[in-house]
Amino acid sequence: MSALFRIGDLAKQAGVKVVTIRYYEQAGLMPVCERTSGNYRVYAQEHLQRLNFVRRCRELGFTLVQIKDLLQLSACQSPTCADVCNVATDHLKEVESKITDLKRLAFELRRIGSSCDGKQSSAECRLIASLTNA
Template sequence: MKIGEISKRSGIPVETVRYYEKIGLLPAPDRDASDYRSYRQAHLDRLLFIKRCRNLDMAQDEIRELIRLAEKPEADCADVDHLLARHLNHVRERLSELARLEQTLVKLQAACSDGRTVSECGILGGLTSELKELDAPGEDNHVPGTHRQGHN
């Protein structure tokens, strides 16, 4: 099947299919006589596997490791279990961080009341003071842990 068809069948955009090939998550397909990519069922199966992993918020490195492990069907599944345990810990850390973010947002929202002008806005004032705290050296203004690349 051509890239448009595999994209449609997998629900993954064409650009993403190409990206997965480029980074090695998806093996390069054969080319037909016209030099078009020619995907097989195995490519579709791999894309659907990647999609399920991404839906579980797994990082590319985690997916790559799961693919490597899946290619050894007779091996002990302890490594798969260990990878999933690390990912679950990461998810729990993020949930905790998001709960703290929620508390901060609730406090900021409570700082606003009707009848104030923008210059008196407790939310904007709170964000300004929060930004000063976040601008401390070595910190960023994202929810901690949500954008870490390559961490398991």
């Protein structure tokens, strides 16, 4: 018999909060768990594996929809690795677009910040003026 966890133990094992597990359950990312006679949730090792998968996907920035897609692909008998790679490739494009936007933002902040010599009051600050007049 595999180990059984209550929700707090599962949360601790996976490094997430209890509320996160409940949210993932409501979002359909976690399979239904058993309940004790006292109506406590009881989770098996498979739940921990699924939760770790979802947590890692979230750490990598996948959306809940993308995670659902990956979970469906992993449960399906006929998908290919290419199907899974398509989800990852779409996410990579989103990540690269965000990186481009962040680089533009960093450049602009450096440009605006370089105009600040720190001697003026905040009312006279060129950085504030730059942001106001943008």
